[in-house]
Amino acid sequence: MKKLITSLALTGLLAALTACSGADDTDQTADSGPVTLKVARDPGLDKGAVAAFDERVAQFEKANPDIDVVPQEYNWTATTFTAQLAGNTLPDVFTVPFTDGRGLIERKQIADISGLVSALPYAGKFSATVTKAGQADDGKMWAVPIAAYGQALHYNRTLFKQAGLDPDKPPATWDELRSAAKQIADTTGKAGYAQLTADNTGGWILTTLDYAFGGRAEKLDGDKATAELDTPQMTEVLRLLKSMRWDDNSMGSNFLYDWGSINQAFAAGQIGMYVSGGGNYGSLVTQNALKPADYGVTVVPLKDSPDAGVLGGGTLATVSAKASEPVKAAAVKWIDFYYLKKLVDQQSAVLDAKTIAASKQPVGVPQLPVFDKATYDKSLKWVAQYVNVPLAQMTPYTDKMFDQPLVTEPSRSTQEVYKILDPVVQSVLTQKDADIADLLKKADAEAQALLDRN
Amino acid sequence: MAAEIRPAPLVIRRTEAGRRRTPLSWVRGGGLSTLVFLLPLLVVFGIFSWFPIGRAVLMSFQETNLVTPATFVGLQNFRDVLADPLLWTAVKNTLYFAALALLFGYPVPLLAAVLMSEVRRFKGLYSALAYLPVVIPPVVAVLLWKFFYDASPTGVFNTMLGWVGIGPVAWLQDSGTAMPALVLEATWAAAGGTVIIYLAALTGVSTDLYEAAEIDRASIWRKIWHVTLPQLRGILLITFILQIVGTAQVFLEPFLFTGGGPANSTTTILLLIYNYAFANSLGGAYGSATALSIMLAVVLGLLSALYFRLTRSWSTS
Numbered sequence: 110m111k112k113l114i115t116s117l118a119l120t121g122l123l124a125a126l127t128a129c130s131g132a133d134d135t136d137q138t139a140d141s142g143p144v145t146l147k148v149a150r151d152p153g154l155d156k157g158a159v160a161a162f163d164e165r166v167a168q169f170e171k172a173n174p175d176i177d178v179v180p181q182e183y184n185w186t187a188t189t190f191t192a193q194l195a196g197n198t199l200p201d202v203f204t205v206p207f208t209d210g211r212g213l214i215e216r217k218q219i220a221d222i223s224g225l226v227s228a229l230p231y232a233g234k235f236s237a238t239v240t241k242a243g244q245a246d247d248g249k250m251w252a253v254p255i256a257a258y259g260q261a262l263h264y265n266r267t268l269f270k271q272a273g274l275d276p277d278k279p280p281a282t283w284d285e286l287r288s289a290a291k292q293i294a295d296t297t298g299k300a301g302y303a304q305l306t307a308d309n310t311g312g313w314i315l316t317t318l319d320y321a322f323g324g325r326a327e328k329l330d331g332d333k334a335t336a337e338l339d340t341p342q343m344t345e346v347l348r349l350l351k352s353m354r355w356d357d358n359s360m361g362s363n364f365l366y367d368w369g370s371i372n373q374a375f376a377a378g379q380i381g382m383y384v385s386g387g388g389n390y391g392s393l394v395t396q397n398a399l400k401p402a403d404y405g406v407t408v409v410p411l412k413d414s415p416d417a418g419v420l421g422g423g424t425l426a427t428v429s430a431k432a433s434e435p436v437k438a439a440a441v442k443w444i445d446f447y448y449l450k451k452l453v454d455q456q457s458a459v460l461d462a463k464t465i466a467a468s469k470q471p472v473g474v475p476q477l478p479v480f481d482k483a484t485y486d487k488s489l490k491w492v493a494q495y496v497n498v499p500l501a502q503m504t505p506y507t508d509k510m511f512d513q514p515l516v517t518e519p520s521r522s523t524q525e526v527y528k529i530l531d532p533v534v535q536s537v538l539t540q541k542d543a544d545i546a547d548l549l550k551k552a553d554a555e556a557q558a559l560l561d562r563n
Numbered sequence: 564m565a566a567e568i569r570p571a572p573l574v575i576r577r578t579e580a581g582r583r584r585t586p587l588s589w590v591r592g593g594g595l596s597t598l599v600f601l602l603p604l605l606v607v608f609g610i611f612s613w614f615p616i617g618r619a620v621l622m623s624f625q626e627t628n629l630v631t632p633a634t635f636v637g638l639q640n641f642r643d644v645l646a647d648p649l650l651w652t653a654v655k656n657t658l659y660f661a662a663l664a665l666l667f668g669y670p671v672p673l674l675a676a677v678l679m680s681e682v683r684r685f686k687g688l689y690s691a692l693a694y695l696p697v698v699i700p701p702v703v704a705v706l707l708w709k710f711f712y713d714a715s716p717t718g719v720f721n722t723m724l725g726w727v728g729i730g731p732v733a734w735l736q737d738s739g740t741a742m743p744a745l746v747l748e749a750t751w752a753a754a755g756g757t758v759i760i761y762l763a764a765l766t767g768v769s770t771d772l773y774e775a776a777e778i779d780r781a782s783i784w785r786k787i788w789h790v791t792l793p794q795l796r797g798i799l800l801i802t803f804i805l806q807i808v809g810t811a812q813v814f815l816e817p818f819l820f821t822g823g824g825p826a827n828s829t830t831t832i833l834l835l836i837y838n839y840a841f842a843n844s845l846g847g848a849y850g851s852a853t854a855l856s857i858m859l860a861v862v863l864g865l866l867s868a869l870y871f872r873l874t875r876s877w878s879t880s
Contacts, residue, residue: 187842187843188841188842189841191840191841191842191843191847192840192841194628194629194630195628195629195630195849196629197630216628216630216631217630217631218628218630218631306824306825307822307824308822309842361715362713362714362715362718362731362733362736363713363714363715363736364736364825365735365736365821365822365824365825367822430630524842524843525843528838528842528843531824532824532825532826532827535824535825535826536738536825536826538825539733539736539737539738539824539825539826540738540825540826543826555648
């Protein structure tokens, strides 16, 4: 009872504090002097990386003497973000995944900075595939795309070699992937292929595989969204996973992986292959001590279907809904300086790469362009001398990443639909007699009820 | 006889009522200083405990994302929660956890305490060892047990089972074994606290009763059955209801071990409340979360009241 009362009290306190803090931030006027701007900094950075960040802050403050930048540790996770948003404890500038952009804008949970963004010199040059994520219904850009990715198949080159596979020729089809996974599991005793299943990531990766097989999780017809989970493609994906788990026994023994734990297990050499964002190398190295020699990455195999595509996503920079006008202006200046200018301006790109490389953080991890491909290629050339990632081991991915059709994530109630799919994939991997047809039928009905409600 | 007794309470009642009615007599009686001493506590409780609880009750009738203004939706949140098929899964899982915890978690500390009270030497050492798991921060304990529960044949528990030719067991990775695995860890983590309570209660048992039993040549088991347990009756009833109330609110273990999986087999009511509020990154269903919290609080309150009413006659020895 005590715990319950405490949780009730905490929820209420959160609400009360939010209510109290509602009005106080908005009365700052344009001529109220220096502006204090809280900006997001990745948590868990080593000393060098923090110094590099502080150096960038100093450079910004020198160029903008009326803005005092205060770094605040922040990392988006589905479960903590809600509490931070509700409790108004987010920094003034924070990042969210593409999936959250539209919802935050619709519910006015972030500031409308569209006027300030449209004044940026490169405002009209954002790639068409990334622009939508940060736009309101009327086309105004409230949230700024700062990074984009396509899903990739990460693999352990060392385990490939131990299993007698050629690490320079990773699987290009799902049949090859299945047999490689079995070979790794049989030879090394490690998981040949592992799948994310927890904290909504089960749905995220299942949707990725569904796309790769030519399916879609949702269909939009005007305002009406239809769930498309109970489909032949999704069934085929789950059947494949079921066979790999129960017939081949090639998926190891952990079926409750979330993003952090799968990265940890992969970096520790426990997993042969897994699917996740193409830019994962950075966190694998800086947060999980991956040995660069182990690392290989390739594109997610696509089925021979006209609709097969690779799921793409990315990161948006947004500004707190409580920010005053001067803070909003300062925030957009910071977004321009810290996240975007380095993608379009040689001097900024070099300065950024130099400071990051000095702190031994990865420079040159493959990404999808936020602007056009030509600008992206140009920016790679600017920083070429600072690149410190094993590019040769990434060629299976970088050679083909631009040839794959990129498909955006489901746009309605994305995280909630992913959450509905988590137990589906968990059931298939943990219950030998799981009834795929029944699981998908129920998940589809649940998702449809959700889409109708929202 | 009755006529002689009656006037006395009447006089007392009148005097008490008289005292209450006059503020002056209340002040003279030291009421003001009592209030001054009480005031900080009242303010702190009011601001940090009762006001938020009131706010939470209010929120259960609202739809809100805590950023934009809230709207009143009447009983809709309660209806939404009751219509959620996952609620009944969570209720079932919570009852299953509670039942398993009662089966294992309730007798184990009692047995340990009784045995420890019987030993003559190193009693302090045994108490310290029993209490040790309680000192370990819960998150650390869970991480440690996650390591033990590694489902591969090389996992700690599976290696030990392998020595006797059993397993490997999937532990947390199987819907059938996940919940018992959580109960095992939860029992390990909490038993020490209860052992200390029982040990303290056992010191209150009159030694005369044991001596009398020894004179009657009672065996150790007869002493436990006829002396120890009846003497512990009051404390046993309290720990029983505390156990039920505690297990009905299990959150930490499913949250940290399994996240409610696999396939919702460890989703408990409190985890569901948490998921309503926080699993959707775009601002959760705070209304539904508080509505379910209130329903759970009411059910547990009623259960406790009913329990104490039913056991009133047993608890007075």
